[in-house]
Amino acid sequence: MRRQEDKGRSQEVQLLLAERPRNRFVRGSLYLLLALIMVSWTFGDLQVDELFSTHRLRNLNRFLSEVRPFPLHGKEWDWGVALSWAQEIFKREGLEATLSTLGISVVAILLAGFFGSLMALPAARNLACSEPFLPEIRPPPLRARVFYALLAPVTRFALILLRAIPEYIWAFILLAVMGPSAWPAIVALAIHNTGILGRLQAETVENVNPNPLSALRGLGGKRSQLAAVGLLPLLLPRGLLYLFYRWETCVREATVLGMLGFSSLGFWITDARARLQYDRFLFFVLLGAAVVLIGDFISAFLRRIVRKA
Amino acid sequence: MKGTSLELDGVSVQYGNTTALEAVSLSISAGERVGLVGPSGSGKTTLLRLLNGSVLPDQGDVHVSGSPLYTLSRTDLRRVRASIGFVYQDHRLVPNLQVSQNVIAGQLGRVSLLKSLRMMLFPSRVMVEKAHEILCRVGIGEKLFERTDHLSGGQQQRVAIARALFQEPQVLLADEPVSSVDPARAKDAVELLTRISREENLTLVMSLHNLDLAREYCERLIGLRRGRIVFDEPTSSIQESHFSELYRIGEGEMLADGA
Numbered sequence A: 001m002r003r004q005e006d007k008g009r010s011q012e013v014q015l016l017l018a019e020r021p022r023n024r025f026v027r028g029s030l031y032l033l034l035a036l037i038m039v040s041w042t043f044g045d046l047q048v049d050e051l052f053s054t055h056r057l058r059n060l061n062r063f064l065s066e067v068r069p070f071p072l073h074g075k076e077w078d079w080g081v082a083l084s085w086a087q088e089i090f091k092r093e094g095l096e097a098t099l100s101t102l103g104i105s106v107v108a109i110l111l112a113g114f115f116g117s118l119m120a121l122p123a124a125r126n127l128a129c130s131e132p133f134l135p136e137i138r139p140p141p142l143r144a145r146v147f148y149a150l151l152a153p154v155t156r157f158a159l160i161l162l163r164a165i166p167e168y169i170w171a172f173i174l175l176a177v178m179g180p181s182a183w184p185a186i187v188a189l190a191i192h193n194t195g196i197l198g199r200l201q202a203e204t205v206e207n208v209n210p211n212p213l214s215a216l217r218g219l220g221g222k223r224s225q226l227a228a229v230g231l232l233p234l235l236l237p238r239g240l241l242y243l244f245y246r247w248e249t250c251v252r253e254a255t256v257l258g259m260l261g262f263s264s265l266g267f268w269i270t271d272a273r274a275r276l277q278y279d280r281f282l283f284f285v286l287l288g289a290a291v292v293l294i295g296d297f298i299s300a301f302l303r304r305i306v307r308k309a
Numbered sequence B: 001m002k003g004t005s006l007e008l009d010g011v012s013v014q015y016g017n018t019t020a021l022e023a024v025s026l027s028i029s030a031g032e033r034v035g036l037v038g039p040s041g042s043g044k045t046t047l048l049r050l051l052n053g054s055v056l057p058d059q060g061d062v063h064v065s066g067s068p069l070y071t072l073s074r075t076d077l078r079r080v081r082a083s084i085g086f087v088y089q090d091h092r093l094v095p096n097l098q099v100s101q102n103v104i105a106g107q108l109g110r111v112s113l114l115k116s117l118r119m120m121l122f123p124s125r126v127m128v129e130k131a132h133e134i135l136c137r138v139g140i141g142e143k144l145f146e147r148t149d150h151l152s153g154g155q156q157q158r159v160a161i162a163r164a165l166f167q168e169p170q171v172l173l174a175d176e177p178v179s180s181v182d183p184a185r186a187k188d189a190v191e192l193l194t195r196i197s198r199e200e201n202l203t204l205v206m207s208l209h210n211l212d213l214a215r216e217y218c219e220r221l222i223g224l225r226r227g228r229i230v231f232d233e234p235t236s237s238i239q240e241s242h243f244s245e246l247y248r249i250g251e252g253e254m255l256a257d258g259a
């Protein structure tokens, strides 16, 4: 008696299970990821022993002797002398280069954040449709249909173009157009990061909880009002996290981009190397690392604040 | 255009293979106070959402103030929606805005983008005071500047009511507007809605699980069961047997059906 009841139930559960909505996509991408890991593991070709030949060790030794601060070449190590040497360089070139590196990265990321957020709106398919967040009450005219069918894909393609070209290449092109100043670096970083931030923000717009927005649409809100009153507060915390995260990379890239010839840390790094002054070279590399670290700390700190708010 | 009538004309709604509403027709005249009752899953939310065009039927027509909803132009639709307040069962507020901002957002359908930004960031004193007055009437005046998601469920529900009232609509559709509010405050809130309806000739349609409230405050009750209208009568002629028939657990239904 009891048995039979259980059997009936298990059949019913089986039935419900078979009818349940399934997310094939999630499962598919998991399998694909697994397959990719296996493939790269089997076909990857990493050889570790090449790294440690004697020839390399000799080079390393010579390099280490040359990076001693110049006033200390062939003398006993003296912290006082080393520090005053470092201070000298820092005052002469380091400070300005540090500030300009930070300045470039800040201006670039602000520009990228602004334009990225703007481009994210037409790139988000849930917003770039003729009736966002509610069902279409009647078919829109052909013109509107074509427009909205193209809007998101075209914007996304533009974003891909912006980020597919590396900062370094953008800077190179812009250097030819704008002449040597910090602006090619700023604009290059801004363009590349607009592509990245725009894409990330579009993704967060598409994943936003539609309910509050459908309510605003339902009481007569226009698309632009939904973006300003609903999306902006809903997405601001996440958007700021992305912004600070990309700013970290911007600091790093701004350091490197100096190699194209404006007064950032990268410029002095290449300058010192060209003059074979390996002591100064090392100093600027370490300063660059410090700047990147400081950037990371500030960013982590700001992100913590945002997360708490 | 004070006073707006509503009409459903042979409306059916399907979600996949569930039929949420089947051939429902009804008409509600301007200023009427209608209660919508029925078991969970009977189609109350669906019916209400048809009336502001946030659910579309597979068959049938909806008329608001005499004009068919589905032939309206975009601007007309926006105007009609601005005149219909909706209190959602799940509130649908913007969680990280202040309560005052959520309430003021009720006016969005009437203003330009620029004005709405100003209202959100630098609301005029008149506006804030009006929002405060409405919040006081629903009993949470002191929460005016609190972050909305710091409020309890019942408090948020009353913010949703306040937003709909701030909208100054012609029609108020309320989907279980007091489901998470305690009995005493629930009674107050329903009384408030009906009083405003009476004073301003506001058409009020609300679904209620609390049958006593429905009886006390609505002049007409519509009973829904499995997507069909079981009764649609003036409250005075409703008997206890109407309800027992409405909520009867049918054959093949498990106890927890439809939740």
Ligand SMILES: Nc1ncnc2c1ncn2[C@@H]1O[C@H](COP(=O)(O)OP(=O)(O)OP(=O)(O)O)[C@@H](O)[C@H]1O
Pocket: B015, B016, B018, B019, B020, B038, B039, B040, B041, B042, B043, B044, B045, B046, B047, B089, B258, B259
């Ligand atoms: N978005 C949806 N997708 C699929 N099915 C839905 C959806 N919305 C509602 N339904 C189904 O339509 C039927 C009616 O739902 P509706 O929400 O209108 O009921 P209700 O009377 O408001 O119930 P409750 O009292 O629990 O709020 C239910 O069977 C429900 O499962």
Ligand SMILES: [Mg+2]
Pocket: B044, B045, B046, B089, B175
């Ligand atoms: Mg419901």
